[in-house]
Amino acid sequence: MTSYSQSNPARALQANAVLSLQGGCSCPPSTSNEGHLSSVNKQLSESLDFVQHRGPDARGEWSSPDGNVHLGHVRLSIIDLSPQANQPFHDSVDDVHAIVNGELYEDDHYRQLLGSEYDFKSQSDCEIVLALYRHYGLSFLSHLRGEFALILWDARRKVFIGARDRYGVKSLYYTVVNNQLLVATEMKCFLPFGWKPEWDVQSIREQGWMFGAGTFFKGVHAVAPGHYIISKNFKNIQDAVYWDAEYPDKRTTIEHRSEEEMIEGVRTRLMEAIKIRLRADVPLGIYLSGGIDSSAVAGMVAHLVKEEGARLGNDDSHLLSRIKCFTVQFDKDSGADESDIAQRTAEWLGVDFHPVPVTEETIVEKFEDTIWHSETPMPDVNGIGRLAMAEVAKSHGMKVILTGEGSDEHFAGYGDLSHELFLERDLTWPSAPSSAELAHAEQLFNTTYSSMVNDASRMKSPESTRRMLNNTSILNRVASVGRMPFAKWTDTYGVTTPDTAQAESLDGRVRDAIATRWHPLHTAEYLFTKGFFCNLLLRYLGDNIDMVHHVETRPPFLDHHLTEYANGLPPSVKIKCNSPEGSLTEKYVLREAVRPFVTEEIYLRRKKPYLGPTRFSENGPLHQMVLRLTVRENVEALGFVDWEETQEYVRKAFQDKDSWSLRVSFSVCQFVVLSRKFGVAKATP
Known part of the structure; x- marks a missing residue:
């Protein structure tokens, strides 16, 4: 209130x-x-x-x-x-x-x-x-x-x-x-x-x-x-x-549906969520990446248009070649480009494919516009790619675009979410892995993702907070995104850890559910969806950016009929522990549900988050932009950021090619842009 x-x-x-x-x-x-x-x-x-x-x-x-x-x-x-x-x-x-x-x-x-x-x-x-x-x-x-x-x-x-x-x-x-x-x-x-x-x-x-x-x-x-x-x-x-997410009670729920029933349940609801989002009196297209989520959307749209005679926006031709798909194309040697995979998917479907080149010069050109419109300091360049896609989509006459956001949050697609699967055995599903199988899978997972595990282990939370959150660590893991070189005087505001602050902001009924009723994987899904997802991802990679070029984006995976069904699924159906080798298949139930509509390459491909390049040449266009934005005058005008520490992060970002230092540098730059464009007063002790 x-x-x-x-x-x-x-x-x-x-x-x-x-x-x-x-x-x-x-x-x-x-x-x-x-x-x-x-x-x-x-x-x-x-x-x-x-x-x-x-x-x-x-x-x-x-x-x-x-x-x-x-x-x-x-x-x-x-x-x-x-x-x-x-x-x-x-x-x-x-x-x-x-x-x-x-x-x-x-x-x-x-x-x-x-x-x-x-x-x-x-x-x-x-x-x-x-x-x-x-x-x-x-x-x-x-x-x-x-x-x-x-x-x-x-x-x-x-x-x-x-x-x-x-x-x-x-x-x-x-x-x-x-x-x-x-x-x-x-x-x-x-x-x-x-x-x-x-x-x-x-x-x-x-x-x-x-x-x-x-x-x-x-x-x-x-x-x-x-x-x-x-x-x-x-x-x-x-x-x-008026609405909140809910999950099965791990103490009393026993799942009696077969795996096949749950797969079909996901397939039916996702197809319906996509079908109702095809309605428009204007042209409609798709954002396509190299992942299973947007590929599934494109595949199901193609099925609806070809096999069921669905109308695609204002186009009732039923021709697959009229379905326009747009893909960000980063530099091929950046390690972040998925356009080749997306093109193979588009060719397999027979749709019209449009790669959108995003070079270092593009990133510099659109950097300030992206932060101004998103109003969200997100230390990555993927939002700039999204802005570029919207511009090209508009040039092709598109006013509505279907996207793949929300799948990872509800079907446990992120590696950070997989970590929480090991905290407790899933007793709701008779076919769930045993404690011994979970322990073996955790050992393999920790070996494969050792850097992520080590990063999380260095972030200490109060024991009371760990108990409030039932030992889940998702908040600590994503908190690193907000890492900043804070001025010393702000330490007075640093007594409460970010995960403690969020835990205490939750409704008491939610805290009780986390402590007693929900499996830790479901807790992690809830916390991620209610915070980082809606406050950063959906702003920096969503509506605020798309609407700059008059494009309305519709995410079928965020249809509440589908998400409520997904929330009710056992954790071990979302992430499958494969015996005896101990490997994990993230988004298992979704993979099986959309398998008929995607290529074998997409079906087998592991999750790779949509991120932009994180390594750029020293004295290149982006480095020069960062140096201009982080001059002493600009940084000290914020009031809450230490300028000398900022300079060290910038040096590491471009000389040592350290990706986390680049993220910190981006964060400072983005707050500088917001400060200048909004006319924000300097923060003082």
């Missing part, structure tokens, strides 16, 4: 939400004179200018008659391209108003169900929000299926709601400035309203911005995935959960 002083209880909460593609809600200060309204409308318009790229097709602004609520929206037209589908939406009696960013599925079902009681004005999928709210009240959120962030204002009851989809595909932030509640899809939208950003050094040191609903700016919060914020009659904001 966010609270603040209330000098005028009747009108204490002021709101002004600007929701990217679609906007937000605002209640201006207590005066409602014409001059003030004009000022707020001007601020709202300027805030929409910051995200005009997210919705170049239409723009809508609305103010309540009493001047207490303002909605702003920019539209990327996907479903129903007519003006009737422009936003904000208003019900027939002008009581309920809403703006929705994203895509909602199964809207035809609700149109048929609620058509007799609600007068639909368009064919937009997003308009069902109003009908569902009027029919189900606050429970309407549970009926939404898709990727969304939304604002709803019930003028009759004076109820304000801001909500976000279950996995945080779409972003939604809020803050209070001059007694106004501002809600927006990107934090930069707050600037026209007089917001003066300040670094939250405690959040940066404890990595709260990476793992929780906080951000690295003081007073700015994210609406957490599966959450909503609500205010009634302009009173205090309350934060609540």
Whole structure:
């Protein structure tokens, strides 16, 4: 719950939400004179200018008659391209108003169900929000299926709601400035309203911005995935959960389904999740890498188009050659390029393949734009590759793209997740490996991934935290991504370890489930998905970047019908321990489910994360860029970073070719870019 002083209880909460593609809600200060309204409308318009790229097709602004609520929206037209589908939406009696960013599925079902009681004005999928709210009240959120962030204002009851989809595909932030509640899809939208950003050094040191609903700016919060914020009659904001992930109780659950049944269950749900995401009134394509996730999406799309006659966006030709797939192509000798594998997959499927070259010069050119739009310091260059792909996809007329995000998080694809399998035997699955088999597999795993194990072992957690997290170490493993050369004075904020901070931020019921009910692998999936995944990966490699070039991305693996099924599977079906050799097959049940739709090469290939190159020449274009960004003036202007230590990291990154030093250098550069573009005040003790 966010609270603040209330000098005028009747009108204490002021709101002004600007929701990217679609906007937000605002209640201006207590005066409602014409001059003030004009000022707020001007601020709202300027805030929409910051995200005009997210919705170049239409723009809508609305103010309540009493001047207490303002909605702003920019539209990327996907479903129903007519003006009737422009936003904000208003019900027939002008009581309920809403703006929705994203895509909602199964809207035809609700149109048929609620058509007799609600007068639909368009064919937009997003308009069902109003009908569902009027029919189900606050429970309407549970009926939404898709990727969304939304604002709803019930003028009759004076109820304000801001909500976000279950996995945080779409972003939604809020803050209070001059007694106004501002809600927006990107934090930069707050600037026209007089917001003066300040670094939250405690959040940066404890990595709260990476793992929780906080951000690295003081007073700015994210609406957490599966959450909503609500205010009634302009009173205090309350934060609540409408959905959360759940896993089997390891103490009592016995899995009676056969392996074949579970494989078919995954296949059926993934196929459906992909099929409903093919609907669009505009061209639709696919992001294809060298991994099994995006390859499975491409293979199933090809099957649906060829064998089931599915329509691909606005293309009903049913020709595989019309399916456009886009792949990042890093330098061949970088060790990060997968374009050759992706091309072989595309040729096997018979689809139209488009590699997107990303050179060192490209990385330099798009570095600052990527951090500005993502608003996420992610120490890698893969987000720059994503930005380049979106640009090429747009040039080919694509407005919708299917992607593979979310598979590793729900089917245990990362090596970091595999480590947690060994902590406890899986008693829910009769065919699970024995304790002796697990011990043998762990020995082999530790030998194969010795560097990862050693890195984790050097990061010590308090014993109480280890008990809270049931000895899982996933938070410590990913915390290294936030490594920074902090100024000495910030040590006062370094007393609490990042994993302790996140453990303490969890709902008490979740901590109890971690300690007593969930297998450690499921705990690790939950913690990764709720933190690093939604706060970094989905921002730096997702919607914020794709929308720069007016591309809406849809991740079928994050369909909650599929994820709820995957969450209910035994851990040892997700990661199979192969006896007697002791090797592991990650994402086993998924591999088997999608095997008919991918090449044998993809089926057998081990997981390789989508990462950019980590070694660059000394005095090359990227080195020169890093040197420019990390000059003393820039680093010291941050206030919380040590300049001399930063220089040593930069030296190691380019002279010693140390990949972790490069990541640290990138992090500093990205905070410098954010500092300059947002005009952030220097942090001081």
